Amino acid sequence: MSIEVQNVSKSYGTQKALDNISFSIKKGEIVGFLGPNGAGKSTLMKILTTYINADEGSAAVNGxxxxxxxxxxxxSVGYLPEHNPLYLDLYVREYLEFNAQVYKVAKSRIEEVIKLTGLTAESHKKIGALSKGYRQxxxxxxxxxxNPDVLILDEPTTGLDPNQLVEIRNVIKNVGKNKTVFLSTHIMQEVEAICDxxxxxxxxxxxTDKQLEKLVSEIKEQIIEVEFDLTLDESLWASFAELTSxxxxxxxxxxxxxxxxxDMRxxxxxxxxxxxxxxxQLNLKSKNLEEIFREQTKAK
Incomplete structure (x- = not known):
């Protein structure tokens, strides 16, 4: 397994950030890790990248x-934290050369990742002069x-405009062909476009822990949007036995x-x-991941 989490718990004072969670991720999977603010996503990612320790349980990456x-x-891990730490006064190549020395990797690898992430045209600029999309x-x-086997990405598209979002999404999807990706995000369309x-x-x-395709296929609900030419007395809807709301x-x-x-049309x-x-007008609307997310995370 690329990632294994067993009975992990973590508290900050009286606040329990993680409560006895377990899961495993196989090599080559792209997994979307979703939850509302404060649900514990960043805490788990920090545990998996050795920044902090769990209070209980165990975790392993790449064995x-x-x-x-x-x-x-x-x-084994390539980590992009939520707040991407960069030296803004350094040039792109200069910054990558510094990190290459830290990891003791060949300089030829710098050109490979510049090309892979679409940075060629911007690589001569200072990081501080780049847009947020290029900083990501x-x-x-x-x-x-x-060249890690596992990528852990915490909110990699936060604050990006729609064009930048699509560009970064494509980069992640491309590099995810050969690596395990564990991705935290609030953007449901991103999960639907990238994740397995x-x-x-x-x-x-x-x-919830399911294959995306299975999660969507299990939806036993149908939403129809209809517009009539006249105002309708809502008591008439009582004739529909299958109508839940x-x-x-x-x-x-x-x-x-x-x-x-x-099909109720x-x-x-x-x-x-x-x-x-x-x-x-009459439209059949499919229930999407955003609605599933709201149902699973609403206050009880």
Missing amino acids: FDVVADPKNVQL RVGLATALLH RVIIINNGKIV YTNNKGTLWELNFATEV PMVFDFAQQNNLKIL
Whole structure:
């Protein structure tokens, strides 16, 4: 296994950041690690990268225990923390050369990671002159310098504009073809575009751990958005046995939730005809990862 976490707990004073969590990640997986602010995501990543120790339990990266063998863990991991630490007065190549010396890797590797992360055109500039998107690329290039087997990325696209987000996402997806990637993010579209598997943590506990495809396929709910030409008395919805809830979004626009996989649009057409209504628009909406996330992390 690339990452193994067994019964890990961590507290800060009276606040329990991680509460007896366990999971493992196989080599080559790209795993999205999701949770609301304060759920414990960064704490676990700091444990896996040997920055802090757990109070209880054990963790290993690439077969090396994070407490007993931290040096080999550090050599196995490329880590991009949430707040990307960079020397802004250094040039891109100068900064990478400094880190190459730390890792004792050949200078030829610098050119490889510059090309891999799309930094060629910016490599002659000072880091302080780069946009945030390119600074994130420098952070990724640094994490990749020693060619680690495992990438741990904590909120790698925070604060990026839509174009920068897509660019960094593509870089991560590209390097993830040959490495294990453990990725923390709040952007659900990012997970859907990149990840094979989703782990959701809430209040320090894992509430979901599934392959993304399986998670989406298990949804037994259907959402239909329909707009009629007239205002509707909501008591009429009582005729739908499978209707679990309905919302009047705006005037004659309704969102209907059905507890069934059967396509309910024909029944909505019949309903409109029976009540002398004309349908102006009818859309079948699929439940997405964002809605699953909200359900799994809402306050009990």
